[in-house]
Amino acid sequence: MNAVAEPGVEHKIRVVVAKPGLDGHDRGAKIIARALRDSGMEVIYTGLHQTPEQIAETVIQEDADAIGVSILSGAHMTLIPKIVELLEAQGVDDVLITVGGTIPTKDIEALKEMGVSGVFTPGSPTDDIVEFIRNGVTKDRQI
Amino acid sequence: MEPTSTPSPESPAESSASDKAAKAADKEFRTMSGKPIRASYGPDDVTGDFDEKIGEPGQYPFTRGPYESMYRGRNWTMRQFAGFGTVDETNERFHYLLEHGQTGLSTAFDMPTLMGYDSDHARSLGEVGREGVAVDTIDDMEVLFKGIPLDQVSTSMTINAPAAILLAFYVLVGERQGVSPEKLAGTIQTDILKEYIAQKEWCFPVEPAMRLVTDMVEYCTDHMPRWHPISISGYHIREAGSTAAQELAFTLKDGFTYVERAMERGIDVDDFAPRLSFFFNAHIDFFEEIAKYRAARRIWARELKETYGAKKPESMRLRFHTQTAGVSLTAQQPLNNIVRTAIEALAGVLGGTQSLHTNSFDEALALPTEEAVRVALRTQQIISHETGVTNTADPLGGSYFVEALTDELEAEAYDYFRRIDEFGGMVEAVRQNFPQREIGEAAFTFQRELDDGERTIVGVNKYHNEEEEVPLLHIDPALEQVQVERLKKTRSERDSAEVESTLAELKRAAEGDGNLMYPIIECARARVTEGEMIEAMQEVFGTYTEIPVF
Numbered sequence: 001m002n003a004v005a006e007p008g009v010e011h012k013i014r015v016v017v018a019k020p021g022l023d024g025h026d027r028g029a030k031i032i033a034r035a036l037r038d039s040g041m042e043v044i045y046t047g048l049h050q051t052p053e054q055i056a057e058t059v060i061q062e063d064a065d066a067i068g069v070s071i072l073s074g075a076h077m078t079l080i081p082k083i084v085e086l087l088e089a090q091g092v093d094d095v096l097i098t099v100g101g102t103i104p105t106k107d108i109e110a111l112k113e114m115g116v117s118g119v120f121t122p123g124s125p126t127d128d129i130v131e132f133i134r135n136g137v138t139k140d141r142q143i
Numbered sequence: 144m145e146p147t148s149t150p151s152p153e154s155p156a157e158s159s160a161s162d163k164a165a166k167a168a169d170k171e172f173r174t175m176s177g178k179p180i181r182a183s184y185g186p187d188d189v190t191g192d193f194d195e196k197i198g199e200p201g202q203y204p205f206t207r208g209p210y211e212s213m214y215r216g217r218n219w220t221m222r223q224f225a226g227f228g229t230v231d232e233t234n235e236r237f238h239y240l241l242e243h244g245q246t247g248l249s250t251a252f253d254m255p256t257l258m259g260y261d262s263d264h265a266r267s268l269g270e271v272g273r274e275g276v277a278v279d280t281i282d283d284m285e286v287l288f289k290g291i292p293l294d295q296v297s298t299s300m301t302i303n304a305p306a307a308i309l310l311a312f313y314v315l316v317g318e319r320q321g322v323s324p325e326k327l328a329g330t331i332q333t334d335i336l337k338e339y340i341a342q343k344e345w346c347f348p349v350e351p352a353m354r355l356v357t358d359m360v361e362y363c364t365d366h367m368p369r370w371h372p373i374s375i376s377g378y379h380i381r382e383a384g385s386t387a388a389q390e391l392a393f394t395l396k397d398g399f400t401y402v403e404r405a406m407e408r409g410i411d412v413d414d415f416a417p418r419l420s421f422f423f424n425a426h427i428d429f430f431e432e433i434a435k436y437r438a439a440r441r442i443w444a445r446e447l448k449e450t451y452g453a454k455k456p457e458s459m460r461l462r463f464h465t466q467t468a469g470v471s472l473t474a475q476q477p478l479n480n481i482v483r484t485a486i487e488a489l490a491g492v493l494g495g496t497q498s499l500h501t502n503s504f505d506e507a508l509a510l511p512t513e514e515a516v517r518v519a520l521r522t523q524q525i526i527s528h529e530t531g532v533t534n535t536a537d538p539l540g541g542s543y544f545v546e547a548l549t550d551e552l553e554a555e556a557y558d559y560f561r562r563i564d565e566f567g568g569m570v571e572a573v574r575q576n577f578p579q580r581e582i583g584e585a586a587f588t589f590q591r592e593l594d595d596g597e598r599t600i601v602g603v604n605k606y607h608n609e610e611e612e613v614p615l616l617h618i619d620p621a622l623e624q625v626q627v628e629r630l631k632k633t634r635s636e637r638d639s640a641e642v643e644s645t646l647a648e649l650k651r652a653a654e655g656d657g658n659l660m661y662p663i664i665e666c667a668r669a670r671v672t673e674g675e676m677i678e679a680m681q682e683v684f685g686t687y688t689e690i691p692v693f
Contacts, residue, residue, distance in 0.1 A: 022254035022270055024343025027384050027470075030583055030693035031590050037693075047691045048343050049258075051266065073254065074509065074618075078269035102474070102508060104615060122474040122507055123603040125594050 013041040013137050016064045018055040019048050020083070021073040028100055028122075029070035035126040036068075036133065052079055056086035059095055065137045066096035068129070076103055077110070084115050096136040100124070175428035176386035177588075178551060184543035190550070196441065197546065200495075200536035202456075204444035206437050206549070207537035208495040209460045214533035220498035221523045222299065222464065223516065226251030226276040228622045229629065230287040233276040237291060247329075249299040249500075250287070251275035252309075259305045259346040261674030262626045271623035274510070275301075279630045279672045284312035285319060294322045298329035299374075304346040306333040307359050307660055308676050311667040314367075330371035330420060333359060336397040336569060340578045342379035343689065346677050349570055351684035355659055357404045362660035364405075364415045372415075373401055374422045374464065380578075381424035382470045384586020387435045388552050390424060392559035393569075393578050395442055400569045402451055412451050416458035425487040425494075426468040432487070433539060434548035436463070436494030442553055465491035466500040472507040476602035477613050480504035485522045492526055493539055499523055509615040576692050583693055630672065637670040645669040646679045653683040 017033040019026055026048055037043040044062045046055060059067050069080060080099060087095060099111060100120040108119045118132050172180045198204060201211030210216060225240070226233050237248055253275040255267035261279050262271045271277050278284055288298075293316065302309050310331055314324050335352045338345050345352065356373065363372040377394035385393070398419065405415050421439065425432050443461040447453040467487035472480045481504045488501050501519040503511030511519070527533060539545045566572035573579070592598045599605045649662040659680075666676050 022258050022260070022266065022344075023274070024338075024341075026343065026691070027382070027586050030691070031384075031587055033693045034583075034587055035590075045691055045693060047689055049266075073270065074273055075269045104508060105612065123600075125604070126590060127594060 013066065013134065014062060014064045015041050015043050015133060016055070016059050016062055016067045017043060017045045018050055018058065018067060018069045018083075019046055020050050020052060020055060020069060020071060020079045021075050022049060023073040024048055025072040026070070028072070029068075032068055032070065032100060032126060032129060035130055039130045039134070041130075041133070052082035052086055055083050056090065056092075059087060060090055060092060064095055066098065066133050068098045068100060068133070071099065071101040071103075074102070076101065077107055080111055080116065081114055088115075096133060098129070098133060098136075100129070174387070174431040174548075175426065176388060176431060176585075178388075178431065178548070184547050186543065188543045188547035189541070196550075197540060200540075203448070203459060205440040205460050207540045209440065209462050209497070211536070213495060213536035214492075214527075215536070218527055218533065219492065219496050219523075220247055221520060221527075222247055222249050222498045222500055223520055224249045224251050224301065224466075224500050226253075227274075227510065227618060228272040228276065229626045230276055230278065230283045232272075232622070234287055234289050234291075237288070241291065241296065247297045247299065247498075248291075250301065252300070252302050253277045254344075256305070256309075256673065257302055257344045259308075259673060259677035261672050262623070262630050264674055269620075269623070271626050273618055277626045278309065278312065279626070279674070280633045280670050281312050281315050281667050282633045282670065283629065284309075284316050288313075288316050292322070293317045293320055294326045296328075300329065300331045303332050303335050303338050303342070304344055304352065305673055305677060306331050307355050307663050308667065308673050310359060310362075310372075311660065311664045314664060315667050324366045324370075325368055327367055328369040330374050331359075332376060332422070333373040334376045334397060334401075334422075336400060336573060337376050337379055337394070339573045339687075339689075340380055340393060340397075341383040341385075341582065345687045347681065347684040348687050349574060351653075351680070352687075353400075353404060353570065356401065357408055358658045358660050360401070360405045360415055361408055361410060361658055363418065364410055368418075371418050371420045374420050375401065376422040378422050378424045378466055380582065381426060381468065383582050384470075384589060385582040386585050387426065387428070387431045388555035389559065389578070389581055389585060391435050391439055391442075391552055392556040392563075394421065394423070395439060395446075395556060396560055396563050396569045398443065399446060399450075402447070403568075406451065412447070412453045413455045413458050416447060416451075416453055417455060417460075420497075421461055421463035423463050423465055423491075423496075424468050425465045425491040425496075427471045427483055427487060429486060429490050430545060430548055431552075432490040433494040434545055434552050436491075436496070437537075437545070437549045438553040438556065439463070440495070441549070442556060462497045464498040464500070465494075465496040467491070467502045469502055469506060472502060472504070473600060473602050474507040475610060476608065477504050477508065479602055480507070481518060481522065484519060485526070488522055489526055489530075489532065492532055495537060505613055505615060508613070510618065512614060512616045514614075576690070580692050633670055633672070641669040642666075642671050642675075646671055646675060649676060650679050650683055653680050 015036050019029050033043045033045045097116045098118040099116050197206050200208040253272050254270045256278050260267045262277050317327050360372045363370045375398040377390040380393050381390040440461045444459040447459040467484045471483050484501050501522050503515035503519045505515045563572045645666040649666050652662045
């Protein structure tokens with residue numbers, strides 16, 4: 001849909017798709033990873049069972065523009081703040097953070113306050129997610 | 144493409160509507176799994192010999208059901224899956240359920256227990272008791288079943304990679320109660336192949352994990368005649384996004400693989416096959432699901448008889464548990480999920496299930512509240528007591544459409560068997576990500592069709608309205624600390640020399656080829672934790688890292 005990169009953006013957008021926690025619900029993460037890749041982005045999928053430390057390290061090592069954290073275990077209010085803190089502690093402040101999964105409405109605001117840009121709950125069209133990441137990353141670059 | 148829909152009946156007077164219907168008849172109609180469906184089916188669609196393919200309920204090839212009288216003789220078991228917090232909370236719930244007439248228990252373990260981590264492991268942080276009950280040692284297991292006579296209930300335990308350890312705990316609780324293993328009745332899931340394929344809860348590489356499964360089958364064959372050592376599961380394969388035919392094919396192929404491993408061990412097929420059971424999904428495409436269950440019974444019966452040489456009808460008779468499709472539930476307009484679950488449950492019943500779990504309407508949002516669980520149970524009771532569908536066995540048998548669809552699913556399953564055999568069998572196919580890739584492909588196709596509006600999900604990509612909040616269950620995070628303290632207490636009380644010697648023996652056995660169930664039982668008796676046993680075996684077997692495909 002939006003496969004042509006914005007003018008002025010030379011390199012491919014690099015996105016880390018991350019799966020924290022012990023559960024194996026990777027259907028959504030894999031679909032998003034593939035949709036992002038098909039739209040022309042460089043996708044690094046962490047695989048399952050990642051700790052917040054492993055995820056933050058991947059973001060830094062891969063020099064990612066954006067991260068999509070997929071979480072369906074109910075542990076988002078423990079794990080997401082940890083990932084955000086770890087990135088901040090390393091001085092990473094230019095990565096667009098998005099979260100997808102079963103996130104109750106009341107937690108969405110809290111996540112946004114701590115620095116998450118977008119939260120996508122079940123039923124979100126994949127195109128909306130692709131576009132959100134593309135726009136968010138492009139906007140940051142132009143600043 | 145409008146999956147599962149048919150043109151709506153219109154009055155003959157409305158000519159423009161009937162033009163529209165004619166056009167609609169030209170477009171393609173498909174099942175949710177993408178099978179093309181014709182406008183109608185007739186006698187020519189039911190091919191082959193009646194006795195060989197359809198037959199009578201309770202008789203080979205069991206297409207029409209495993210028992211002659213089906214629900215007239217005995218209703219399906221309404222087995223709702225439960226577990227949360229520590230063993231105290233779950234034991235209390237078990238007593239509540241038993242006092243209200245339930246005779247079977249179904250245990251949900253938390254993620255750390257399922258993955259083989261103790262509650263005080265760094266990886267367990269934030270996950271103890273959240274999605275099930277935490278069990279670390281024999282002491283926990285004893286509390287979990289406190290006051291419950293194990294010779295009088297049947298227990299289902301949903302756990303796979305560490306199944307042998309939890310079975311050992313259960314055997315020892317029985318021993319402490321004075322109940323010998325041969326009197327214990329129940330099921331433990333143990334189906335490790337579908338973990339690598341779909342659910343992704345593993346501890347070891349595939350081969351040693353298969354050895355552990357076979358050790359358990361052997362142990363149960365020798366000592367636990369009332370126990371089902373494996374529940375061969377398609378549920379998670381389907382939830383991960385497979386088609387109906389893939390669920391059918393991969394599940395049965397997993398089953399054949401366990402049969403082959405046990406036979407290679409020298410166990411007579413008729414000594415263990417009757418104790419194998421299955422667990423399927425009930426998704427929303429009504430007739431496709433019914434056809435899937437019927438095809439499963441027919442294929443299993445034929446292969447057990449013809450390929451594996453089973454002689455007893457019980458070895459050929461496929462029995463299964465059903466759970467409605469969690470993945471079909473929507474976070475939008477959650478009350479609509481009650482309708483979806485009812486239709487799925489009905490498909491399970493018309494497909495001849497032996498037990499059923501109905502999901503609760505709020506499960507796309509959180510673990511279910513009590514009210515939501517009650518509505519789910521009532522759904523089964525309404526189907527059982529009000530609708531009359533239980534009055535006769537296999538009421539859809541002989542339907543041109545259902546029989547044709549059963550044949551098609553069967554043919555597609557055999558095509559997958561052939562492709563898996565080209566890899567050298569299921570273990571090798573799993574190693575090379577074949578089923579994983581097929582499922583990922585199907586899941587992606589489904590999502591794309593949904594995004595493109597070729598498929599409709601009410602409330603998701605059509606028929607929106609203002610969302611109303613429903614109350615959600617909250618789990619007290621303080622329970623994690625309670626469990627960590629309990630574990631600390633066990634560790635401080637036990638005889639550490641005994642812990643070390645039993646663990647050393649387990650490692651020695653893992654290095655050799657003896658049956659691991661026996662040293663595991665000795666470890667459990669010495670109050671070795673689940674995590675300690677897993678780590679000892681991992682030192683020999685290694686761990687598993689998936690190379691994800693997407």
